Amino acid sequence: MSKLKIAIQKSGRLSEKSIKLLEECGIKFPNGGGKLITEATNFPIEILFLRDDDIPQYVEQQVADLGIIGENVLVESKKKINLVEKLGFSSCRLSLAVPKETQYESLEFFRNKRIATSYPNILSEYFQKLQIEVTIEVISGSVEIAPGIGLADGICDIVSSGSTLLSNGLKEVEKVLDSQAVLVANHDLEDSKKQILEKLLFRIQSVRKAKENKYILLNTPNSKLEKIKTILPGMNSPTILPLAKESWSSLHSVIREDKFWEVIDELKEAGAEGILVIPIEKMIV
Ligand SMILES: Nc1ncnc2c1ncn2[C@@H]1O[C@H](COP(=O)(O)OP(=O)(O)OP(=O)(O)O)[C@@H](O)[C@H]1O
Ligand SMILES: O=P(O)(O)OC[C@H]1O[C@H](OP(=O)(O)OP(=O)(O)O)[C@H](O)[C@@H]1O
Numbered sequence: 680m681s682k683l684k685i686a687i688q689k690s691g692r693l694s695e696k697s698i699k700l701l702e703e704c705g706i707k708f709p710n711g712g713g714k715l716i717t718e719a720t721n722f723p724i725e726i727l728f729l730r731d732d733d734i735p736q737y738v739e740q741q742v743a744d745l746g747i748i749g750e751n752v753l754v755e756s757k758k759k760i761n762l763v764e765k766l767g768f769s770s771c772r773l774s775l776a777v778p779k780e781t782q783y784e785s786l787e788f789f790r791n792k793r794i795a796t797s798y799p800n801i802l803s804e805y806f807q808k809l810q811i812e813v814t815i816e817v818i819s820g821s822v823e824i825a826p827g828i829g830l831a832d833g834i835c836d837i838v839s840s841g842s843t844l845l846s847n848g849l850k851e852v853e854k855v856l857d858s859q860a861v862l863v864a865n866h867d868l869e870d871s872k873k874q875i876l877e878k879l880l881f882r883i884q885s886v887r888k889a890k891e892n893k894y895i896l897l898n899t900p901n902s903k904l905e906k907i908k909t910i911l912p913g914m915n916s917p918t919i920l921p922l923a924k925e926s927w928s929s930l931h932s933v934i935r936e937d938k939f940w941e942v943i944d945e946l947k948e949a950g951a952e953g954i955l956v957i958p959i960e961k962m963i964v
């Protein structure tokens with residue numbers, strides 16, 4: 680039986696979360712001892728540990744069938760591979776930044792300026808569209824140092840909290856690209872591999888849905904049930920169980936985590952008591 684080969688980052692920002700995602704999908708594999716390839720014991724998959732920048736090329740060449748990379752690396756690579764699923768972790772943005780004392784008004788600032796980046800393809804396309812001529816200085820890391828050492832007038836690099844920019848005396852002035860970890864695949868997977876990918880995707884989506892939702896339990900007088908049901912639209916309809924306390928019920932439902940804080944006050948006002956919110960491990964819908 681064929682196995683699906685998935686390439687993940689060996690060490691770096693994506694490694695731990697990529698491994699965790701596979702584990703949450705119930706996939707067991709030996710990991711450690713510096714091995715760069717390992718086989719899952721309970722799922723037809725092999726895991727390759729690589730530098731993230733190399734993954735698009737390997738997926739295009741079918742050295743690996745799948746990969747987990749940042750969208751920024753996918754776009755920069757210009758490889759012909761499919762974006763199969765956004766994974767919702769390692770969110771960041773690719774932004775332009777300049778020394779904090781710079782008077783910055785618009786993108787015109789960058790005309791004929793030097794910009795240091797590890798993302799020359801994304802950046803040159805960005806400025807080409809704007810018809811602004813710039814000089815791109817390609818460096819592979821520690822980009823934030825470039826203006827300070829006289830290498831460039833500005834930079835284009837990954838920003839998340841903004842603390843690296845701040846500690847290097849820079850300010851973010853334009854966002855070029857939003858990014859998060861994505862699952863990518865070769866264009867031309869054979870049918871047996873497509874079937875394994877479908878199974879893996881189903882598991883990934885169940886894990887993600889579970890994270891986005893919470894199980895909620897609350898007690899309410901029966902007279903308030905209808906009102907509370909309208910505040911809390913469940914997956915289908917909520918489960919309602921009678922309580923030992925007369926004319927009271929316990930209501931169980933599923934709620935999106937981001938909606939929960941919006942409705943909590945409404946629930947209390949409507950008469951809900953003893954509200955419990957519990958994480959869901961897997962969610963199959
Ligand atoms: N500060 C951050 N917050 C969130 N996500 C980030 C951050 N920095 C980078 N990322 C994301 O994680 C990916 C990997 O980042 P990392 O810094 O580990 O890459 P790298 O140094 O190129 O690693 P490698 O040694 O494998 O080439 C980036 O391409 C980006 O998508
Ligand atoms: O906005 P912040 O939260 O400060 O994050 C941004 C920094 O994170 C990344 O580097 P990383 O720390 O991964 O080191 P690297 O340059 O060695 O990849 C990125 O290249 C930025 O420098």
Ligand SMILES: [Mg+2]
Nearest residue numbers: 730731732733
């Ligand atoms: Mg890299």
